[in-house]
Every structure is written in C-alpha cells, then in structure tokens.
Amino acid sequence: MINQSLKQLSQMLASKEVSSVEMTQTFLDRIKQYNPDINAYITLDEDKSLAQAKAADGILAAGTATPLTGIPMAQKDIFCAKDWRTTCGSKMLETFIAPYDANVITQFNHAGAVNLGKTNMDEFAMGSSNETSYFGCVNNPWDLTRVPGGSSGGSAAAVAGRLCAAATGTDTGGSIRQPASLCGFTGLKPTYGLVSRYGMIAFASSLDQAGPMAKSAEDCALMMNVMAGFDERDSTSLNHPKEDYTSKLNQPLTGLKVGLPKEYFAEGLDTDVAKVIDNAIAEYKKLGAEFVDISLPNAGLSIPVYYVLAPAEASTNLSRYDGVRYGHRAAEYDDLMDMYMKSRAEGFGDEVKRRILIGTYVLSAGYYDAYYLKAQKIRHLIADDFKAAYKKCDIIMGPTVPSTAFKTGEKTDDPVAMYLQDIYTIATNLAGLPGMSIPAGFSKSSDGKDLPVGLQIIGSYFDEARMLNVGHAYQQVTDWHTAMPEGFA
Amino acid sequence: MEWEVVIGLETHAQLKTKTKIFSGASTAYGAEPNTQACEVSTALPGVLPVLNKEAVECAIKFGLAIGAELPKLSVFSRKNYFYPDLPKGYQISQFELPIVGKGKVTIQVPETKNQPAYEKVIGITRAHLEEDAGKSVHGAVEGMSGIDLNRAGTPLLEIVTEPDMRSAAEAVAYAKKLHELVQWIDICDGNMQEGSFRCDVNVSVRAKGTTELGTRREIKNLNSFKFMQQAIAYETQWQIETLEDGGTIEQATILFNPDTGETKAMRSKEGANDYRYFPDPDLLPLEVTEADKARVQADMPELPLAMKARFESEYALSAYDAIAITSSRAVAGYFVDTINAGGDPKLAANWVMGGITAKLNTEGKSIADSPIDAATLAQLVKRISDGTISNNAGKQVFEAMWTGGLDVDAIIEEKGLKQVSDTGAIEALVNEVLAANQAMVEEYKAGKQKAFNALVGQTMKASKGKANPAQVNQVLKKKLDA
Numbered sequence A: 001m002i003n004q005s006l007k008q009l010s011q012m013l014a015s016k017e018v019s020s021v022e023m024t025q026t027f028l029d030r031i032k033q034y035n036p037d038i039n040a041y042i043t044l045d046e047d048k049s050l051a052q053a054k055a056a057d058g059i060l061a062a063g064t065a066t067p068l069t070g071i072p073m074a075q076k077d078i079f080c081a082k083d084w085r086t087t088c089g090s091k092m093l094e095t096f097i098a099p100y101d102a103n104v105i106t107q108f109n110h111a112g113a114v115n116l117g118k119t120n121m122d123e124f125a126m127g128s129s130n131e132t133s134y135f136g137c138v139n140n141p142w143d144l145t146r147v148p149g150g151s152s153g154g155s156a157a158a159v160a161g162r163l164c165a166a167a168t169g170t171d172t173g174g175s176i177r178q179p180a181s182l183c184g185f186t187g188l189k190p191t192y193g194l195v196s197r198y199g200m201i202a203f204a205s206s207l208d209q210a211g212p213m214a215k216s217a218e219d220c221a222l223m224m225n226v227m228a229g230f231d232e233r234d235s236t237s238l239n240h241p242k243e244d245y246t247s248k249l250n251q252p253l254t255g256l257k258v259g260l261p262k263e264y265f266a267e268g269l270d271t272d273v274a275k276v277i278d279n280a281i282a283e284y285k286k287l288g289a290e291f292v293d294i295s296l297p298n299a300g301l302s303i304p305v306y307y308v309l310a311p312a313e314a315s316t317n318l319s320r321y322d323g324v325r326y327g328h329r330a331a332e333y334d335d336l337m338d339m340y341m342k343s344r345a346e347g348f349g350d351e352v353k354r355r356i357l358i359g360t361y362v363l364s365a366g367y368y369d370a371y372y373l374k375a376q377k378i379r380h381l382i383a384d385d386f387k388a389a390y391k392k393c394d395i396i397m398g399p400t401v402p403s404t405a406f407k408t409g410e411k412t413d414d415p416v417a418m419y420l421q422d423i424y425t426i427a428t429n430l431a432g433l434p435g436m437s438i439p440a441g442f443s444k445s446s447d448g449k450d451l452p453v454g455l456q457i458i459g460s461y462f463d464e465a466r467m468l469n470v471g472h473a474y475q476q477v478t479d480w481h482t483a484m485p486e487g488f489a
Numbered sequence B: 001m002e003w004e005v006v007i008g009l010e011t012h013a014q015l016k017t018k019t020k021i022f023s024g025a026s027t028a029y030g031a032e033p034n035t036q037a038c039e040v041s042t043a044l045p046g047v048l049p050v051l052n053k054e055a056v057e058c059a060i061k062f063g064l065a066i067g068a069e070l071p072k073l074s075v076f077s078r079k080n081y082f083y084p085d086l087p088k089g090y091q092i093s094q095f096e097l098p099i100v101g102k103g104k105v106t107i108q109v110p111e112t113k114n115q116p117a118y119e120k121v122i123g124i125t126r127a128h129l130e131e132d133a134g135k136s137v138h139g140a141v142e143g144m145s146g147i148d149l150n151r152a153g154t155p156l157l158e159i160v161t162e163p164d165m166r167s168a169a170e171a172v173a174y175a176k177k178l179h180e181l182v183q184w185i186d187i188c189d190g191n192m193q194e195g196s197f198r199c200d201v202n203v204s205v206r207a208k209g210t211t212e213l214g215t216r217r218e219i220k221n222l223n224s225f226k227f228m229q230q231a232i233a234y235e236t237q238w239q240i241e242t243l244e245d246g247g248t249i250e251q252a253t254i255l256f257n258p259d260t261g262e263t264k265a266m267r268s269k270e271g272a273n274d275y276r277y278f279p280d281p282d283l284l285p286l287e288v289t290e291a292d293k294a295r296v297q298a299d300m301p302e303l304p305l306a307m308k309a310r311f312e313s314e315y316a317l318s319a320y321d322a323i324a325i326t327s328s329r330a331v332a333g334y335f336v337d338t339i340n341a342g343g344d345p346k347l348a349a350n351w352v353m354g355g356i357t358a359k360l361n362t363e364g365k366s367i368a369d370s371p372i373d374a375a376t377l378a379q380l381v382k383r384i385s386d387g388t389i390s391n392n393a394g395k396q397v398f399e400a401m402w403t404g405g406l407d408v409d410a411i412i413e414e415k416g417l418k419q420v421s422d423t424g425a426i427e428a429l430v431n432e433v434l435a436a437n438q439a440m441v442e443e444y445k446a447g448k449q450k451a452f453n454a455l456v457g458q459t460m461k462a463s464k465g466k467a468n469p470a471q472v473n474q475v476l477k478k479k480l481d482a
Helices: A004-015 A020-038 A046-062 A105-113 A154-161 A177-183 A217-228 A271-286 A300-322 A336-347 A350-363 A369-389 A413-423 A428-429 A464-477 B053-065 B166-184 B224-242 B290-298 B304-316 B319-325 B329-340 B346-363 B374-385 B391-402 B408-415 B422-435 B436-446 B447-462 B469-481
Strands: A040-043 A072-076 A114-119 A166-170 A187-191 A211-212 A257-261 A291-293 A395-399 A435-442 A451-459 B003-014 B076-082 B090-094 B103-109 B118-131 B136-139 B146-147 B155-161 B197-207 B218-224 B250-258 B262-265
Touching: A004 A020, A004 A046, A004 A217, A020 A040, A020 A046, A020 A072, A020 A114, A020 A154, A040 A154, A046 A114, A072 A105, A072 A154, A105 A114, A105 A217, A105 A300, A114 A154, A154 A166, A154 A177, A154 A211, A166 A217, A177 A187, A177 A435, A177 A451, A187 A217, A187 A464, A217 A435, A217 A464, A257 A271, A271 A291, A271 A395, A271 A435, A271 A451, A271 A464, A291 A300, A300 A350, A300 A369, A300 A413, A300 A428, A300 B076, A350 A369, A369 A428, A395 A464, A435 A464, A451 A464, B003 B166, B003 B224, B053 B118, B053 B155, B053 B166, B053 B290, B090 B118, B118 B166, B155 B166, B166 B197, B166 B224, B166 B304, B166 B329, B197 B224, B218 B224, B218 B262, B224 B250, B224 B262, B304 B319, B304 B329, B304 B346, B319 B329, B319 B346, B329 B346, B329 B374, B346 B374, B346 B391, B374 B391, B374 B408, B391 B408, B422 B436, B422 B447, B422 B469, B436 B447, B436 B469, B447 B469
Parallel strands: A072 A114, A072 A166, A257 A291, A257 A395, B218 B250
Antiparallel strands: A040 A114, A166 A211, A187 A211, A187 A435, A395 A451, A435 A451, B003 B155, B003 B197, B076 B090, B103 B118, B118 B155, B136 B146, B197 B218, B250 B262
8 A cells, every 4th residue: 555656545545445544544553663763753643643534534435535535644844734733843843833724734634635744854944964853863764874855854754665645845945856866756846836835934935835745746746736726825826727737647748848957967966876867868768858958057056046045034034933922942041132042042953053144144234235136136047047948948857966865974064065965956946947856766875775866857937737747757667756665665 | 503403204104904914913902912913913933924905005095195106116125133022033114115205295384483384395205114013011920021912013104204304393293294194095093192103203403504414313202292392302402512512413212201301312222233124035026006006096085285275266265274274184074064064165264263173172172072063063154144143143152052052043042142134123223323423423424434433333332232234334324425
C-alpha cells in the first residue's frame, strides 16, 4: 500500500479494499517505526488523525468522496492548523497552538484528507538542510548520515520514507525542489500567487509559495487541484480560473521545445549529476521533445539578490515574535527592552538571527538604495531573462541542485556553501515562475550509497498543467519515482 | 527683533469604517479589552492584511474635497519599530507614494482686537492611509501592564499640511476647518475625546522677514482646540525666549500638559529612530482609477465653499452670513430645512445664527440638541415676514419656544404680541396722534424729518408696540402729505 499512487490509494478506499482508518493506522505505525531514525515529524496526534480518517470513511460511505478523501497526508509545520501545535521549526513557537486553519489546511480538510502530523523544517524555513530546526535535524532516508535538504526536510523525508501518502511544502528559494531532488521524489513550486499564503507562516512574503511534495507528477496534479485557487484573504493571491491539473497529463510531448540554460550547466555542477541530467534529456528526445540552448544572463545574480530581499522581508515578518502576546518569553528580564532582547535571543536560532541582522542592515537608512532597491531592480532583470527565454522555448530544464545530498554537519559552518544549494532554484522564485523537480536517477556517493538526483522543469506563469504533463510523460517510461530507500520497505 | 512663528499640522482622522483597515474586526469604540482583536489584529503567525475598500473610498473622498492630486498608484509600506501595542512590530502606512497628493484648504481666521477676520489658503502636502496601534493599559492589574488591541488596525487618514500657518489662531482655524470638513464629507466622526481626530503640531520660530525655517519641535496628540491654542502659544514663547537667551532649539517631540499649560520634551529622541520603511510585500500597490474617482464624486455632498457661493447668489446672503451658515454641515442642513419649510432665507439665516446657534453655543450644545427644530423655526420666521409679529416680538416668542413652547401661534396669542395690521385701526390711532401733537405736525410741514420719526414713535407707543411699523409709516405719510 505504501508505495501506491494517490489515484491507486483513492481507488482502494472507494472499493472498500481498505478504510481510511486502516490506511491512516498503517502510516501511523510506520511513523512509529521509522520516525525515530529520520525525525521527519515534529508533532503527531493520533487521535486527531484517526478522527479525521473516521470522518473520511463516513464521506466515502456516503458516496460524496473526492479524489483525496481519506488519504493520509503530512503537513509542513509552517501551516497553521487549528488546535495543532504549529512551531515553524522554532523554539519561539514551541508551545504555540494555532487557533485557526491556514487556507491550505482548510482546502485539504474540505477535500476530506487526513492530517497525519506536522513535519520538521528548517527554523522559519531558513535553511537548505533541515539542520536549523530547533527540533533536531532530519535524516535522509537514502542515507541516514546525510541531510534531506530543506527547508521542507521533514516533508521530504516523510515522502521518501513512505511515512505519508504525500506531503505539503513551501518553497521560498528552493525549499520544495531541493529536498525533492535530494530525497528522490516529485515536488512542485507553483506560480507565485496560485496557492494562498493565508495561515502559512511568512518567511519572505514576495517569494513564499506552497506546493505539493509527492511520489509522482500525477500525485502532485491531484494535490494542486485541492491547493490552488483564489483566496480573498491573501492580497497577493491571483484570480486565476480553476484548472484541472490532471487534464493534460497524458498529452504527447511531440514538438515540445525545451530550453537548456547554459548557466545551469556551467562550472559548479557535479559531473555525475550532469550525467543523470544528460540521460534524462536523451529520454525526453525519445518522447519527441526538441532541445534548444538558451541563456539566463542574470541568473548568476540570483543568490546575492535573494540574500538581500529574503532577509529584508524576513527581518520584519519576524518582528511579531516579541514575547508579548504568544510565543517564547524569557523567564526573567529587567524591563521591556530587556524582555524583547532576551526573548528573541533565546527564541531564535543562529541562522534566523543571521538573516534578521542582514535584513535589518539592508533596510537601514543609508543602505536601502544600495542594497534593497538595487536588488529589486536586478530581480526585474532576472524575470526579463525568463520572458526572453520563453520566446525561444516552451519549457526550461536543468539540474535542480548542483550535487546530491551532503553529510549532516558538512556545511553548517559555511553559510555561503549552504546558500549555493539553491543556485538553480532561486531564480524562479525571484521571477515568480513555477518550478518542479522530478527524480531522474541516482549518483553513487564516495561511500557507495545511491543518492537521488532531480531534474528541474521550469514553466512559464500558470503553466503547471503542462509541467506536470512533462513530468508524467517521463514517469510513464522511467521508474526512478517508484524507487524506495533500502530499509523503508 | 521681531519673531515669526511657522506652524504645520499633521492630523490623524479616524475613518468611519465599520471594520478595520486590514481585517474584518469591528472598529466600534469602548468595547471590553481585546474583544475586537481578531487574528490579524493580534498578528498571529501566518495572517495577512486585506485592504478595506471603504477606507480607500474615504481617502479618495477627502482628496476630491480638497481638490488634491490623486495619483493612479499608491503604495503601502511597513514602518518598523518595536512597541507592545504594535502587534506586528511594524505599522502598515504609506511612505513614498501616498494615496492623496497636494491639495488645499481655505480657512477663515476670526477677527481679533487688532485684526479683522480674513481668509487664507493652507497647502496640504499629502494625506495617507495607515493603521492605528493598540493601547497599553497601565495599572489595571497590580504591577503589570496590559495591552488592549481593540484599536489596533483602526483606519486612519494622516493629513499633512505645508508649514503655512503663522499664528496659533491660524493653526486653530485650520484644525477647526479640517475637523468640520472630515465630518461634512462623513469620513470621520470628529470625536476628539475618543481620539477620532487628533493633531500633531510642528512649531518653529524665525526672525521676521527671513525665509529659512527654524528647527521645529512637534507637539504630539493634541485633542482639543483650546489645548492647541495654549500649547502653541506656550511653545512659541518658549522658543523665542530660548533663542533670545542665546540658546538653540533642538528637534524634539514634545507633549503638552493641560494642567500646567506647559510643553515638555519626551524622553525618546525621535531623530534617532530608523523606521526602515519598505513596500509591504503582502499588499499590492493600490490603484485608484478615474472610475473610482467618478463613483466617489457622485456620492459627494455639496462642499462648504460651493454651498457658501450658492447661498450668496441664490438667497442673497452676505458673505459673512454664508460663511457662518456653512461652518458645519448640520447648521447648513438646518438652515436649508428652515427655508424648505417656508422661511424667508435672509430672516432664516439671521434666526439660525443669532437665535439658534448663538443660544446653543452659550449652552455648549450642538445643533442636533436644539430644542427648536427647523420646521418650527420656519413658523416663527413666517410670522415675522408676514407681519403677524415684529422682529422684536419674535425674540420673546423665540425665548418661549426655547424653553418648551413649540406652537408659535399659541405663544403669540398668549403673549398678545400680534401686530395691528388693520388699516382702519391704524388710521384711527394715527388720527389720535396727529390731533394730540399739532406742534410736531407743524414742524414736519416746515421740513423737519425728525418730527416724522417722532410721530411714528408716538403712534407705536399708542399701539403698545403692536402696530405694524411699516403700515404706520405709510398711513402717516399719506395723511401728512395729503
């Protein structure tokens, strides 16, 4: 059961082969068995999960089920879920019980999906390895000594280890796609504004976007049908007509023009990863796709631009965590200022503090023009690069990450090396474009482990259905996406 | 050396919207603490602001009312600072691109011993939308401070003037005019006690004749015109004395203490703050289209200046009367109602101002509290203009009406104030007076006009004041000149 697609699981529920309660219990049992190894979940609440499953069984029996009714899913702990502890991976919110549902949670609740638990993540989604979580690092199911990527590391490990049928993630600079690549599954970051951010704890508001993390493109399409949609509670939500993301899955790829940005294949890309990508390209040629060389001349500026804009927004988004109304408050303090300083010094981890400091600096009088405004201008140039590229091609492909999963602790003392994990993913966030990572093969590590490699597919605005079609076509002729890590069977 | 004071105002007008500027929480005043603090008001993790369209319409309305530029795009920015009553750690405001650009407000400065009344145009630099903060409550619980977030997120329009005012009187005249205008166009309830309309006043002084601005000090949160007058007077004198004593003025935020009548600098140094403004990524730039403006314009009441001009031309009111009548929408409305109920416009204007508002002012009441409604006043006016009673008799009737009698004719009857307008009766009176005052008749015939007035007086006296003076005049003239 655990390796079945969402469609298959849905059919099993519909045919009464298994109940949602049984299916949920199966995953809860697996979580009990494997979570101690990988630490994918921060908060579990079996009673709540089983109550939802029972309700779902009622809907199934009544015959009013929709495709995700009764399916056990994991929710990144960045989404507020009513009566669930919602920590965002931070000591600051260690005891915070959300009194309301994020829009994403509401949508899954309406669909009758079961919430298995809240997954681990880098603190406030700041990190690429899940090592900044206050609740401990997450281990990659493909090699427990390696990171799962981040910031959606818990969801990634849960999907890869089959500790859920599928999971949600959020992606500010690559936080869905990079872990999808490192853990070998399919992850989609939609067009900015397609999925409501209401109730999703903000890191960098103009870049944050929620998306599905699942085994296959088809699974992601089913989840997108639930997640996407206009929400008047999010002013940046786009009033795009509702789409059925499964409708184009089986279209042939004949004549599809794929652009390969030369900047994504330049120095810095691991040769084994490059080989996997080349093989995937060969496979796509067989499917009828045509490849053209393109250039994204400003892509190299993505990381510096991102590390001005994201911390700038984050520094003020995180001002609300002041110990006054909720969240961590220092036990002892002399006065108001002391309470602020101690509460925040104790409540935030190092990476969060680093970004608050950077953000505060770049917004300060005298530096604003040189950093924030300049970065905004370059952000437009990066978006323009993509616009120009899409005149030559329908879709862009390349590696998701320059290398495979690295060892836990390997990059923790070198923030810049860590930031380079997102060198191929950040530009799409800056441009607001959708990006996806699908498993494309494995690369042998020096210690002999098979580590997954992801192929990135970048579409134009609102082109998710076609991207999912491109991923699905590949997954019809390859089986990388069904591979499971040893020991998790 | 002669000094000149330079004054500019920043006014926070709380907009009369039902809900907060970025959430659906109620804005009603006086509720139990934190009962109007939704998840957005309390800045829970994950919440997002959604702009209240009603607040935008209020701002557009104000912009149109002061003939201001309304740029196509304006931007909401975050003003970052930590304070317990500021739940997000930033205030959403408008910084570089406000919704309302340059406009102007015409003020009337009342006469003083040394100066006649005059008009002046005050430049408005800008007006922008922003959210209010909550309130810190000290002492409600022993040894602790509480936070009430009911007010957090209440929509404000901050209206900023050019440094155009040159006296406390001008500043107060401006503040009063603005106070009336925001109520006139119904965007603010104007309640100063509840903080719906509060002013920050920037004061600096310079040698008269120079053009460079002196260093300003900002008097914060004045919520009465009287305090504003006192605070500016004190602050101006303080600055002049400081400079004359060889001191310098340092930029500061100051508070006015109504008990001592003095101003005092606050501890925090405003200049040291860096608010790190930047565009709020949770809100898109706000677009105001021509259609938006047209829609709001269609709902706009006739504005005081236009109404004043109309009253002058349509009802032949003097400029002075027209200004007074249009000093508030309620008074103007009362006046119009009086006319619509049949009252002669000029007489009605006299009675609304000299009678109703004068009386209300001495009792410290507003026109809504008037014991005499417009229709009843119109009855009185009609009785004067149709000659039933004299203007003087009208005053007695008015006093009786004020204390409860509302039937004009009954009062006239009861007090026996009816004028004698019966030509026969007046002729009889005149005949008596002429017969009894032959000497005066002779004087008149000899060309002394004064004698005629004396004869009118005698006739009025004989009628015990009830004869219609115009008729007495007419009859006398006819008889004497016959």
